[in-house]
Amino acid sequence: MQEGDPFDRDSKTPSDFGEQRRARRPTVLLGFSGDHHWRLPLPEAGRVVLGRGEGCTWVLKDARVSRQHCCLHLSSNVFLEDLGSTTGTRLMGRTLRRGEKMLLKRGDVFEIGDTSVVCQSSAAAASRHPERGGGTAMQTLLRMIDRVAQSRINVLISGETGVGKGVLAGELHRRSPRADRPFVALNCAELQETLLESELFGHERGAFTGASASKPGLIESADGGTLFLDEIGEMSLATQAKFLRVLEDRSVRRVGSLQPRTVDLRLLAASNRDLAAESERGGFRRDLYFRLNGISLEVPPLRERLDELEGLGQKFLAQSSEAHGRATPTLTAEAVEALRRHSWPGNIRELRNVIERAVVLCTGDAVTTEHIPVPVETAPNVVLLAPRARPDAQTTDPSLLNEQARSEKQRIEEALDLCAGNQSRAAKILGISRATLVARLDRYGFPRPRKRTG
Secondary structure, three states: OEOOOOOOOOOOOHHHHOOHHHHHOOOEEEEEEOOEEEEEEOOOOEEEEEEOOOOOOEEOOOOOOOOOOEEEEEOOOEEEEEOOOOOOEEEOOEEOOEOOEEEEOOOOEEEEOOEEEEEEOOOOOOOOOOOOOOOOHHHHHHHHHHHHOOOOOOEEEEOOOOOOHHHHHHHHHHOOOOOOOOEEEEEHHHOOHHHHHHHHHEEOOOOOOOOOOOEEOHHHHOOOOEEEEEOHHHOOHHHHHHHHHHHHHOEEOOEOOOOOEEOOOEEEEEEOOOHHHHHHHOOOOHHHHHHHOOEEEEOOOHHHOHHHHHHHHHHHHHHHHHHOOOOOOEEOHHHHHHHHHOOOOOHHHHHHHHHHHHHHHOOOOEEOHHHOOOOOOOHHHOOOOOOOOOOOOOOOOHHHOOHHHHHHHHHHHHHHHHOOOOHHHHHHHHOOOHHHHHHHHHHOOOOOOOOOOO
């Protein structure tokens, strides 16, 4: 018999099982009800019973949960069964009949009593699958944040560059009890280390050359509200140690000051890196990772959300047309199909840029394929998750690269290929700044790209 521990550090991953197929089913359950949160690593095989009774595998502190409420059957797949509960077991909005078994996939949500349970893989690189009939992937995610937003627990948002992690963080704040308090956001990848520390912690007058006046940091500015740190994986280990103390002590000390200031904030963090893998190899503090990862939410890439592409395109088309002071043109079926054939390495950010350029190029009342400046002709041949050899790139030991890093490295290679090595254009396609791209090139051991000739 076990009780939930939101910081269980001994959960297994698909790689521990030694079978790639394990990544195709959830290996961790995250549950939350009010202020009570728990994490349950799932075994390779067997039977896990959830309920209030002492004989259950996992005992829940929820008065609306039956003594033996539901059961998970584990093998190469995971199936959920209702055990005749009083209040029912709801999977993706559907109530299971007694004895009925339904397949659980990563990203699925089931509800028992007042407890919501999220099915996840403990490895951030596990394969994603389309959601079952309960709405699109993003609609499912938005339903999730309605519950997560009400608590004080820290949230770690993962996903590729440009998928909208910042938008999700904003939604978490907007739907939370802190919605009328400050929402302070910082991209850790955009500042040098010395500037990042000053921005976060603030400084006193005379603390360093040029500090002509005292300045509160962003941590102080978020007091009572929400602090969102994007690309937190870019933070140095030294700054991570200082920030960990803030989370533990709930106080911050400005640079050059001996007096700490108490802060009350809710932390949201995001990264396109696998922080679990980074913490294992020493690239990210393990204790900070567990502090951040109270609940993890993953935003799927645009290429796996093509059912949302037309709606997003129409939205960006209306916004851009309004900004340019013109009537909104229609988006033709051919243009939509062209957009669907593109691989979208820059995700939502790239789509927004493409639509904005289409509005500029379109002089009539309809956006057609000639206004869509993306290399759609080559899209079917672009394989993002199967990197091909690049003769002029330095190789890195594959055992040191997690799947997400390999995918990111491949997307950079594809963007550079499409732009003949032009860094500025490649960064625009990827939806990141040129400085961020240069940092990625250095991280993955790329030689500085050269323009092709001939």
